[in-house]
Amino acid sequence: MDTYAYELNGSLYLNITNRCNNSCTFCIKYKNRNFEDKYSLWIDKEPSVENILNAIGDISAYKQIVFCGYGEPLIRLQTVIDVSKALKAKGASVRIDTDGQASLFHGRDITPLLEGLVDEIRISLNSPDAPSYQKLCRPVFEEKAFKAIVKFAEEAKKHVPSVSLTAVDLPGVDMQKCKDIADKIGVDFKMRPYYEKTYLSS
């Protein structure tokens, strides 16, 4: 059965699509369609807003509600907005883990739409430049992707209280150069450990 919501470290993670702008060489979905052998994160059917809210249930037990999963959540922008509105009305803290290509994908700056709905956004940078990003993350937007991600972070900072760039600790990734980009924009930087078993997408 498809898993649309699952608890991890005190937060509830939402899994709303398999679709993605990337096909990262390290993505767990190419290795295992189930997460931790108990959650079916490769979904047969994308959930509706109602399906997602039903899967969430009572939010009071969770630190944060996090859009993440086996695909890029902001591909389903309107669904993320509608679910976030319902969650904020209940007082939830909402986070999005994203590949940062939503504005490129939708053809306009979508970051103003997140204002007041999203408390935190973590943007996967994973590389310090476009050529290494293309090699590691294999974006459909090719050389346009990296520049769009940096721009997305700059714009998100204007509308979302907490913004960070992240990079997975993989061999050959220059963490200092990734952090330098975050510093230049004025957002946080988080290095994410790569654990074969527990690594989450985006």
Ligand code: SF4
């Ligand atoms: S790691 Fe994230 S951005 Fe990369 S292919 Fe997987 S879901 Fe997409």
